[in-house]
Amino acid sequence: DMDALMREFERTPLFMTSLPTDDDEPNVTLDAIQSLLYDGTPDEIAQTAKQNGNQAFMQGRAHYKDAIQFYTQGIQSDPQDAALLATLYCNRAAVNLELKNLGRCLRDCAEAIARDQTNIKAFFRAAKASRLLGRWDDALDCCTWGLGLDAANAALLAEQELAAEGKRKAEAKAQADAARAAEREADMARLVSDQTRDPLVRDAMPQPVPEETDVWGWPVLLLYPDAGECDLIESLDERATLADILEQVLDPSAPAPWNMDRHLTLENACVYFQQRDDARLDQAKLVPVQYTRLTLREIMAYPMVALSGGAFRFVVM
Numbered sequence: 206d207m208d209a210l211m212r213e214f215e216r217t218p219l220f221m222t223s224l225p226t227d228d229d230e231p232n233v234t235l236d237a238i239q240s241l242l243y244d245g246t247p248d249e250i251a252q253t254a255k256q257n258g259n260q261a262f263m264q265g266r267a268h269y270k271d272a273i274q275f276y277t278q279g280i281q282s283d284p285q286d287a288a289l290l291a292t293l294y295c296n297r298a299a300v301n302l303e304l305k306n307l308g309r310c311l312r313d314c315a316e317a318i319a320r321d322q323t324n325i326k327a328f329f330r331a332a333k334a335s336r337l338l339g340r341w342d343d344a345l346d347c348c349t350w351g352l353g354l355d356a357a358n359a360a361l362l363a364e365q366e367l368a369a370e371g372k373r374k375a376e377a378k379a380q381a382d383a384a385r386a387a388e389r390e391a392d393m394a395r396l397v398s399d400q401t402r403d404p405l406v407r408d409a410m411p412q413p414v415p416e417e418t419d420v421w422g423w424p425v426l427l428l429y430p431d432a433g434e435c436d437l438i439e440s441l442d443e444r445a446t447l448a449d450i451l452e453q454v455l456d457p458s459a460p461a462p463w464n465m466d467r468h469l470t471l472e473n474a475c476v477y478f479q480q481r482d483d484a485r486l487d488q489a490k491l492v493p494v495q496y497t498r499l500t501l502r503e504i505m506a507y508p509m510v511a512l513s514g515g516a517f518r519f520v521v522m
Contacts, residue, residue, distance in 0.1 A: 247282045247283050247284045247285060248284040248285055248286050248289060250278075250279065250282040250284075251279040251280075251282045251284035251286070251289055251290070251293060252279075252284075252289065253279075254275045254276065254278045254279030254282065254293070255275075255276065255279050255289070255292060255293055255296065257275040258271075258272045258273075258275030258276040258279065258293075258296060258297075258300075259272075259296065261275055262296070262299070262300055266303070269300050269303060269304055272296075272297075272300050273297055273300050273301070276293050276294075276296050276297040276300070277297065279293045280293050280294065280297070287320045287321060288320070288321050290320050291316075291317040291318075291320040291321035291324050291327070292317070292321075292324070294313045294314070294316040294317035294320070294327070295313065295314065295317040295324055295326050295327045295330065297313045298310045298311075298313035298314045298317065298327065298330045298331075298334075299326075299330060301313060302330050302333060302334055305337075307334040307337055307338050310330060310331075310334040311331055311334050311335065311338075314327045314328075314330050314331035314334070315331070318331070323354055325351050325354050325355055325358060325361070328347050328348070328350050328351030328354070328361070329347075329351055329358075329360050329361055329364060331343075331347045332344045332345075332347035332348045332351065332361065332364045332365075332368065333364055335347060335368075336364065336367060336368045336371055339371070339375065341368055341369075341371055341372035341375060342372070344364070344368035344371075345365065345368050345369065345372070348361050348362075348364055348365035348368060349365075352365070420442070420443060420444065421443055422439075422440030422441055422442050422443070423440065423441055423443060423501060423505075423516075423517060424437070424438070424439055424440065424441075424516035424517065425437075425438040425441045425447075425450070425501070425516060425517050425518075425519065426438075426516040426517070426518045426519070427447075427450070427451075427454065427519055427521050428518060428519065428520045428521065429463065429469070429521050429522070430520060430522060431468075431469070431522055432463040432464065432469075433463075434461070434463045436450075436454055437516070438450055441501055442501070443500065443501045443502040443505065444500050444501070444502060445500060445501060446498065446499060446500055446501070447476055447494065447501070447504075447519060448471070451471055451474060451476075451521070452471060455469060455470055455471045455474065457470065469521070469522075474521055474522070475493065475521070475522050476493070476494045476519050476520070476521055477491035477492055477493055477494060477519065477520045477522070478491070478492055478494055478504070478507075478509075478510055478517070478518065478519050478520070491520055492509060494519065501517070504517075505517070
């Protein structure tokens with residue numbers, strides 16, 4: 206049986222492509238070879254483990270877990286050479302960085318630096334992991350410390366620029382988010398203080414969408430002038446499109462009483478917003494809305510769109 210033969214080959218140390226896991230059956234031959242490899246002083250064992258880890262790492266991603274296991278064996282051998290121990294931690298950090306185990310990478314870098322303050326690779330890897338986590342100040346600090354050892358280090362200089370740019374963008378986004386939040390609060394304040402709201406929407410107020418941040422549900426009034434009817438949606442998620450609502454309102458399988466003849470459908474409906482607040486619909490300028498594509502939030506961004514009588518009003522014809 207070819208499959209059985211291949212499995213037997215894979216159990217032979219000479220043909221192994223990866224280390225066995227704890228769930229595999231004991232391999233006496235491999236155990237004997239490993240005991241020979243790791244027979245010696247703690248420093249000798251650690252050096253052998255480092256070499257094996259480096260070889261596994263260079264073989265590619267499929268062998269990264271083997272590399273981590275080798276480096277861990279070297280660390281656990283408790284070598285007396287502080288620089289060697291720092292290198293083992295730093296090399297394991299490199300593998301964790303490739304695997305995006307960023308927290309583990311940072312812990313290994315800290316262990317490496319604690320044993321060798323001149324390990325510039327540990328500073329670089331700590332800076333990169335911190336940047337990928339969005340910890341901009343930590344990333345910049347690591348770059349500063351590393352560049353203190355080698356001011357011309359190209360990798361650290363590039364990482365420093367990436368971290369600085371990331372911090373600038375994050376701060377700009379935070380400011381923009383704060384401005385949008387303030388604008389939303391102002392919109393709500395205007396809505397609350399509006400004493401001339403239409404009686405139909407008097408009790409409709411914007412509400413935050415549950416389990417979301419910076420997302421609101423807004424009162425929306427749909428007017429059907431041909432039928433002399435309207436629909437009030439007390440809280441429409443601003444991420445929704447008007448088509449999401451019209452699919453229900455104009456559902457041909459359950460038409461509204463005023464649309465029993467199904468003269469108004471989702472396919473032929475045109476949606477407009479009133480450009481100015483007017484008591485009479487025929488005096489208000491109607492502006493078409495791409496209601497199937499734009500979300501309520503995107504429609505609200507138009508300067509001509511405003512709350513009217515306590516709700517956003519749209520005309521459906």
